[in-house]
Amino acid sequence: MKGPRMGQGHKNLSCSESVVVEMEEGFGGSNVTLPAPQKQKRKVNPSVYLPPALKPSGRKRSKVFCTYLPNSTFSQRGPSTSRILEDVVEISVENEIIQNLTDPVRIRFHHHDISVEESVSCVSWDTRKDANEIIWRKDGCRTVKISSTETECCCHHLTYFAILVQIEQRSTVRHLQALTFITAVCCAVSLFSCSILLLSLCRQRNGKDKSLSVHYGLVLALFMLNLFFILTGVLASAGSEGVCRATGALLHYALLCTxxxxxxxxxxxxxxxxxxxxxxxxxxxxxxxxxxxxALIVSILGFSLDIYGQRKIVPNEDINNPYQMCWLKYSDAGLLTHYIANVAPLIGLMCCGFIMLCLVVRKVKDRDEWRKNRTAFLSIWGLCCLFGITWSLIFLDFGPLSDTILFLFCIINALQGFFLMLRYYVLERIRKRTSELEQSSTGSTRQHMLQTQEKS
Incomplete structure (x- = not known):
């Protein structure tokens, strides 16, 4: 067993109770529930599954010793954020050193309720050095969390086994409840705005202006993003695991489309x-x-990696009441996907969008219609929404104005659909007024020419 040490100290074992299992030829595995010593009865004791691979091939008969040590005390020197639970199980085969099992030994521990800010890991005692020195290692065992009060350890060697509880330094979100409510309301407004804007764009898509087709695609992507974002919290709490996985994939798809x-x-x-x-x-x-x-990216990720599912966001005010949503799982693969597929493209988009905004403003700033403050402001603000520049507010989330920036980021980006609709109808109104003025000017010119001809 090679790996990092989980802690060192000295053992102080209490009374124990052992179970001896004899393995004969044709041993097909055995399930054992370990009894507790007298005067230490527990509601649920640990259970052990002994696989057929545990029996040495060169011996006709061998014995397995399963020892249960409840309420064991291990004075562990190490970080105060971790501790070993009281129950320890020892498994050994008579006169044999068992390692690298093809089928693991499974030890199921029952323990107190583990809170959301804590994590559990299966550890084993490395006794190859000093038997009085406790070295807990994670390698060689796989942790399977059955529930908040039950954990199973799948180990490929035999020694002492226990559960290590660590306090996770999970990132928390400030004002999560208020931000969730505000974002949901703003997304609902954007969803309604995108619906109206989609209908308006559909009526004009048959024209020669190809810009409408581009705007239509962006509005449709924003419509999907707002819809799935509203549904993700509801389906994470009420839906099944399969529904949540599909919703997380669709939400990711909508974000990539946007x-x-x-x-x-x-x-x-x-x-x-x-x-x-x-x-x-x-x-x-x-x-x-x-x-x-x-669609191609999400399909490849969904079929090759288990990254979509339930995600818990821990509020800063109440870490025991996390917000659940269907999104990328909190795992190494999920975090790597988030940074590569989401964060990196957004940073590139914001940089290109800001450069393009400066170029556009520089190119058209001398036009007559841009000299009007209202038109210039609406055009610049609309371009910021179109180019994704409003996402850059998240990089200003520090210092004394951090909370204000966080709320502005959620409100502005959740209302992107509404801002696009507002920009579209305001610019349409300006175009109609300009067209009416041109027609009126053309009519006056024609009337003046007719009057001149009559006089002649």
Missing amino acids: TCWMAIEVFHAFWLVYMVFSTSPNPKIFYFVGFGIP
Whole structure:
């Protein structure tokens, strides 16, 4: 057994009770419930499964000793954030050293309720050195959490086994309840706004303006993102594991679609400003990038890795009452996927969006319509939403204004659908007024020319 030490100290064993199991030829495994010593009766004692691979192949008969040591005290020198539970189980085979079992020994421990800020791990006592020195190691055993009061250890060697409880330094979220409520309300508003905007864009998509197709894709992606975000908390608490896994995958798909369509908006704006005389790419290419590539990524991740499912977010005010949602699991694979597939593309999008915003403003700032403050503000704010620049607020979450920035980040980004609808209708109203003024000016010019001709 090689691995990091889990702690050192000296043992102080209380009374114990052993069970002897004889393994003869054809041994097919055995389930053993370990009895507690007299005057130390427990409600539920540990149980042990002895696999057939435990019997030495060169011996016709051998004995297995299973010893239960309840209420054992181990003075462990180490971090105060970890401790060994009282129950210890020793398993050994007579005159044999058992290692590298093909089928593991399974020891099931029953213990007190483990809170959400604590984690349990199966550890074994390395007795190869000094028998009086306690060295607990995690390697060689796999931890299976049955429930908050029951843990199973699957180990490929024999020695003393116990449960190590560690206090996890989990990241908590400030004002989680208020942020959850505000985000849900804002997402509902955006969902309704996206529905109205989708209907309006559908009526005008048959025109020659290809920008409407790009806007339609972004609004549809935001509609899915808001819908699945609202459903994720409900389905995590009421739905089954399979439903939660599917919802987490769909939420991830909607987020990737939104990121892709914001990137398409950046590219399309660059094309309109700097490639004026070139033909715009076929909208089908945009739809493949915006919806096809995210579907491929989520499908590969979903089938190859177990990363989608229930995720608990611990509030800072009450760590025993976490918020549950269907999303990427809190695991190494889930965190790696989050940083590679979510965070990295968003950072690239925000950088490109900010650069494109500066280029667009520089290009059109001298136009007459941009000299009006209201039009300029609405255009810049709308471009910020289109290019995903509002996500950059999360990087300002520090210092005395941290709480304010956190609330602004949730409100502004949850209301992106509403802001896009507002921008669309305000700009449509400005276009109609401009068109009416042009028609009125053209009509006055024609009337003046007719009057001049009559006088002549």
